[in-house]
Amino acid sequence: MTEDTSDTDKPGFGLLDGIVGFHLRLAHGAVYRHFTETFSELGLTQKQVSVLWMVGDKPGVAQIELGSRLRMDRATTMTIVNRLQERGYMRRERSSSDGRKQALHLTPAGEAALVEATQCIELHEAWLKSRFTPQEVEKLVEMLARIHE
């Protein structure tokens, strides 16, 4: 038990403890894992749910706008939409006003999946928010928004 320097002392993360980005990455990872567990039955990822939700919220939205809002480039947006389309949750239509754009719509199956996903999101968010007061949640969201806006 007296090898090198490992195994014994476990105060925290050493030098990394003071790095904001480090804690942000670990927190994101923890939330990602819980999200994956919560959505294991539905088999949807964070990105897929975000796209499903946003298309449900704004029927006819173009891929380029989806990517802009979710901070994805065109190619990444393609892979997400492709997967949702393959599962029968979404369909592409030529935009009537701009032939370059695709107007995205949910299929009935997509609408049903969105309802289920919304319930899962509520469970997931409750788990995440349970460790904070409402005031803290508001402050956390505000600070996170200052980072990504």
Place this chain on the structure above:
Amino acid sequence: MTEDTSDTDKPGFGLLDGIVGFHLRLAHGAVYRHFTETFSELGLTQKQVSVLWMVGDKPGVAQIELGSRLRMDRATTMTIVNRLQERGYMRRERSSSDGRKQALHLTPAGEAALVEATQCIELHEAWLKSRFTPQEVEKLVEMLARIHE
């Protein structure tokens, strides 16, 4: 310009605006992208830097402990360490006290890379912290830690 519902109104993220996990994911993405830019010359990723830093901080640390602290399973830890070893930044040694474990050490090249990485981290962290007061930084770290601990 009167197609469907897209293109015009851009208040925020719609229904997703109230979801903590959504903002956490976007914030993580923004920090990840800035990190990648800052480390483009060095060519190191977040995970690689974390491992480099932690091995520098605790010479002889075992892979299993690295994974435990950085929330990675054994296979994922392997890929990170493999990459750092291939680049000549790290070497594996059999632990003298426990034959199952590998004791990880930085090579001289790894030490030099760590010095450069530390300078990049300072630039990156300054960029991240610039939008917060010291009190807010402390609060943010404390809340993020409550999520991942």
Place this chain on the structure above:
DNA sequence: TATTGTTATACTCTATAACTATA
């Protein structure tokens, strides 16, 4: 038996580049 490392495999996310169609 349990733990640690290892290998193989697969999926997702991300990004770049090049190409097509439309504005």
Place this chain on the structure above:
DNA sequence: TATAGTTATAGAGTATAACAATA
């Protein structure tokens, strides 16, 4: 020319399963 979509490709992270060596 610029924009939007598409396709191909590649690297990184994550995870599972199975195996070997050691405790």
